[in-house]
Amino acid sequence: MLLIHCPYCEEERPELEFRNAGEAHIARSASIAEESGEDFEKFFFIRSNPKGVIFERWRHVHGCARFFNAARDTVTDRFITTYRAGAPKPSLPKSASGPAAYANRPPDQLNVKRPRRKPASKGEAK
């Protein structure tokens, strides 16, 4: 169970008290009704789903009930920082997404030099 620091309660509390609310920093246009198809697609459907640092929203639903933002490493599940809704995206220290953040590669992939995938020759390609 993760421990999450609520930036409003200013306390670290267990994950059970929180609910994830999707990616952060996706602002709804003030003139959404006139938004182009491409912009609406980006706003509503497209999410980054990174391997590494994600900026995401959480709600302290069984606590202060506030929505806030967090930077979390999707590989280690480690929270790098949490901050209040409306605050700008923080700049993160380089180490936050360094190799230590990838420490959970499954053991069976360790020490293994991955064979480079040969591009399919024309004959094979269908």
Add this chain to the structure above:
Amino acid sequence: MTESFRIAGRGRLSSRTARFSFDGKPYAGLSGDTLASALLANGVHLVGRSFKYHRPRGILSAGAEEPNALVSVERDAARKTPNVRATVQELYEGLSASSQNRWPSLAFDVGEVNDVVSPMFSAGFYYKTFMWPKAAWKSLYEPVIRSAAGLGVAPDLPDPDHYAARYAHCEVLVLGGGAAGIAAALAAAETGVRVVICDEQAELGGAMRYEAGAAIDGQDGWAWAQASVAKLAAMDNVTILPRTTAFGYYAQNFVGLAERVTEHLADPKGLPRERLWQVRARRVILATGAIERHMVFADNDRPGVMLASAARTYLNHYGVAVGRNVGVYTANDSAYAAALDLKKAGVGIAAIVDLRDNPAGPLVDEARSLGIDIHHGRGVVGVGGKLRVSSMTVQPKGGGAARTIPVDALLVSSGWTPSVHLFSQSRGKVVFDDATKRFLPGNYAQDCVSVGACNGTDSLSATLDQAWAAGAKAAKEAGGSVARGTKPKVESGENFSGGVLGAGPGAGADKTVKAFVDFQNDVTAKDIRLAVREGMRSIEHVKRFTTNGMATDQGKTSNMHGLAIAAETLGKDIPEVGLTTFRAPYTPVTFGTIVNHGRGPLFDPTRRTATHDWAQKHGAVFEDVGQWKRAWYFPKAGEDMHAAVNRECRTVRETAGLFDASTLGKIEVVGPDAAKFMELLYTNPWEKLEPGRCRYGIMLREDGFIYDDGVVGRLAPDRFHVTTTTGGAARVMNHMEDYLQTEFPQLNVWLTSVSEQWAVIAVQGPNSRKIIEPLVEDIDLSDEAMPHMSVREGKICGVPTRLFRMSFTGDRGFEVNVPADYGQAVWEALWAEGQKHGACAYGTEAMHVLRAEKGYIIVGQDTDGTVTPNDAGLDWAIGKKKTDFVGIRGLTRPDLVAPGRKQLVGLKTKDPKTVLEEGAQIVANPRQPIPMTMIGHVTSSYWSENCGRSIALALLAGGRERMGETLFVPMPEGPIEVEICSPVFFDEKGGRLNG
């Protein structure tokens, strides 16, 4: 039977006898024995049959890694535990155990034929053999395989025991109570921080149970361990948990421990059976030790073949000799120590067979000086005996003349595998140490550290240095002071390293013998080679194809051997083939421990409305709606559901009915910008809604689909009373809060959930006003003063009310909101008035029918998250002049305005008596071959007593253009002809709202 293999003066057990039975036969053991040590004391090695080949199996180990000695322990009919490791189960007076997977008896098992025909059962045979005919899998193959394979039998009665759960927090959590764990705990505890130390054994001490050569602080290793544990136990800041397995290592040093509280007691005295500990630690110290591996050779699974350290444990701790003429087969020094201990205890050592060409060192010298035969450069290539090993066949490594040596037990050791399971679960990276051929902790992902054997530290003295330093450091980092105690001084210790991996002589690629790698799943060296030949390249594939390491022991003894054989066959190095992932749980954890208190009534909260007791008294049948118990219908004597619902529907339309609508979600939206907020969250216009009036509101998601609906009353310019669907209450509140906090934070609005605060009694029907009138004070109920869709605040029965004039039946109706505490009293008063007018109480089923007669949708039943207001015929509820609301942009997406969308329509079956199935598909041409073109589906369908026929609502492609068309609902009995009609079946003009 006497304990003829118990050696007087050996071991540490008390002399108190504990009687037990195995397969119905009575035996005696000693208090402190495990079932395994007690059986061995009685000369019993044969304890089970293997999973696949039904081969006779004995006791391999003396600990949690045991793959073979799985038995059933039965306390009573409801307390039968299958697959209990005899090496873990402690003996108690009256324990009753039985062997598994055999019929008719353990010594003569019919299933053994599987061993003879085993060529049929090679790796992957399930995948190849039972492919055809497809239908036979469910009816024939699977049932037969399931009954033939498998191990124990689960009890068929509910578990009568209870299980406890604890959360704990500490600065330092030590996993493993061997010498390393104890030293680390001592160092940490001296600083004053909170320390928890757990160990899977009944007593802490770990390898000190058998390591006779250890001496620490002037005592032998075991005595030092017990004295240190006593010291820890006396400290207030230390929690010692024996019989407790750390089974899972989760994020941020959250570790799951399973404590076996009463499994070792003859009388549990009402204590919980097991206790789940969820521990959050600032620092974790992994002192999980190492596990000895067996040797891989032909028929290495004969009862009597045992790990050398296990035999040593049975001797030094339990005072049991595992045989009288014991052979040893090894490639490292630690097995010599076992041979020496046994020899000194008077047990005959037939010979030591050592794969090494020139074994040397003090232990080898001592063995020689005691006159033990050492056959070096040789291997054991086979054994004699069937139900018990009777001899070993010894051959030079490179081949040559074989020699048979009689033995009654054979101790094996191919070296030690560090237990990196929990380290790996913590997402730490293991690295392969080529010099010692083992995986060791590499990069750490969490605040933990490995010490001792699990860290590849071989000598006792180095282990204690490391553990002490780690304990002190962890405590300091977690806020402790500087350690004050004195580091334990190791005077002598044993130092074991080396060994071999993979198949030994006589079990090579050219041999077809059964040399077992994984005992529990009956996987042989040959199977692993076959997997590689059949194209498996990754160890993950080899594992799944052969099931190596996939049994409940998770390959604690087998994984490294399997990996080595696969690597050899592939011609690769071990790290190139990889290591399979370690997953929780480390050892099996019972469902009881995991589920814990969360079963029966505590599985999920039950929500009851204020009138629940009244409804129960009046014979209501309840249905579950989410966590709510709602009155479904109120049958009178002799009525079935159908009759009761018909009567309720009729009565509401003829006179009136009372309905408990308290489960509706209710949210109060308050503030100077309340109307602005409502404009943004709902499709409807709100600014011009006058206080005292109500409106049916539709809430969309940003994609334009209906999310929720409900009647909203404006109580004041800055105050709205919003109702939501029962199921939507929580998510609508979340949705509103989300927008208010993050998209429209400039709005001055407060949201309060008041679902639980207001009880809601719907009084519906032509006589509804007459029923409430005598009870209502200071509210003018006339049509002029209080028309349909209005709300007033006042008093009913002397308590405050928010009185809505609204209808979900199509008849004149009111919804009486009163503070929940008064709900039942007001209901009873209304009921008394209702009786004067012949009103009934009606349940959710009648409510559903009555609203369907009017074509009122239920969000979630007639909509499914892909329905727009236009699809549902609710375009009128969208404020045409609005420039923004949630969903406004989504509504203009091309697919949402394209022709041919599914629209809400009514269906009338040609035969009015036929009631359609909800969810049934609609087609235009029932003679089309399957798959037919489906153009819609039935969303609601009922018998309508008021219409005198069946009615149904449906979503149908281009439905509103198809009025009057005849379509078909194909069913197994044949297609049902339906006519498309308006979704309003009753009182189409709506006159009854004021009737």
